[in-house]
Amino acid sequence: MTHPSLSGYPSSVLDEVARTREVVARLHAELPRWGLVVWTAGNVSQRVLVDPAAGPGPDDLLVIKPSGVTYDELTAEAMVVCDLEGRLVDGDRAPSSDTAAHAYVYTNMPEVGGVVHTHSTYATAWAARAEPVPCVLTMMADEFGGDIPIGPFALIGDDSIGRGIVETLRDSRSPAVLMRNHGPFTIGKDAKAAVKAAVMVEEVARTVHISRQLGEPLPIEQHHVDSLYARYQNVYGQGAAAPVTKEEHA
Numbered sequence: 001m002t003h004p005s006l007s008g009y010p011s012s013v014l015d016e017v018a019r020t021r022e023v024v025a026r027l028h029a030e031l032p033r034w035g036l037v038v039w040t041a042g043n044v045s046q047r048v049l050v051d052p053a054a055g056p057g058p059d060d061l062l063v064i065k066p067s068g069v070t071y072d073e074l075t076a077e078a079m080v081v082c083d084l085e086g087r088l089v090d091g092d093r094a095p096s097s098d099t100a101a102h103a104y105v106y107t108n109m110p111e112v113g114g115v116v117h118t119h120s121t122y123a124t125a126w127a128a129r130a131e132p133v134p135c136v137l138t139m140m141a142d143e144f145g146g147d148i149p150i151g152p153f154a155l156i157g158d159d160s161i162g163r164g165i166v167e168t169l170r171d172s173r174s175p176a177v178l179m180r181n182h183g184p185f186t187i188g189k190d191a192k193a194a195v196k197a198a199v200m201v202e203e204v205a206r207t208v209h210i211s212r213q214l215g216e217p218l219p220i221e222q223h224h225v226d227s228l229y230a231r232y233q234n235v236y237g238q239g240a241a242a243p244v245t246k247e248e249h250a
């Protein structure tokens with residue numbers, strides 16, 4: 001069997017791989033920055049479209065970190081490229097031990113462009129108890145559209161974790177799943193969106209845990225969850241119409 005390599009890809013794909021290496025290396029630095037990992041735990045990947053005109057497909061590539069390498073060594077050059085079978089295509093070190101999981105998500109959820117895994121403390125504590133984080137905060141309705149779900153227990157080394165992520169998130173609004181006894185995996189349209197979801201899942205897991213120390217948090221009615229989610233996903237931030245200026249009032 002020939003070993004896959006980047007030779008033979010058009011220069012446009014090679015350029016996109018180089019750009020994606022820069023992006024994924026920079027986003028790995030966000031995991032220790034936000035206190036989401038210790039030592040070499042965690043990983044970030046992003047899909048590379050091989051045929052942008054055709055959209056996501058099984059021939060796409062992914063860029064991810066090499067396994068077991070400390071965050072201070074994760075430069076763009078250190079990032080490795082794999083195909084969606086999880087095979088190394090370019091790079092001088094073995095890919096992340098979660099590559100098969102990331103690849104399975106990209107294969108089965110074409111809308112996903114980025115995947116992140118962390119062991120962030122509070123989200124992982126909820127995963128250890130296999131209890132979904134209840135949607136008791138408006139920011140949870142905004143970001144997750146409801147509770148943060150629990151995925152099945154799955155051993156690393158094949159696509160079991162990936163299957164658990166897909167079966168849990170495929171019909172969920174949540175971009176995060178707490179894999180039982182393991183920790184959070186998040187998805188997004190790109191790696192930056194998946195990193196944001198990883199930051200937010202840890203924040204709300206901590207807040208809800210603290211709230212529970214004080215008593216039972218109050219639920220949010222589903223129709224409010226739905227309207228909050230719709231607003232945040234479609235209007236929040238600079239996506240809203242430009243503010244009316246004084247001159248326009250005149």
Ligand SMILES: O=C(CO)[C@@H](O)[C@@H](O)COP(=O)(O)O
Binds near residue numbers: 040041042065069096
């Ligand atoms: O949780 C796991 C595997 O699922 C960790 O080993 C993972 O966070 C880090 O592994 P890699 O260094 O990416 O191979």
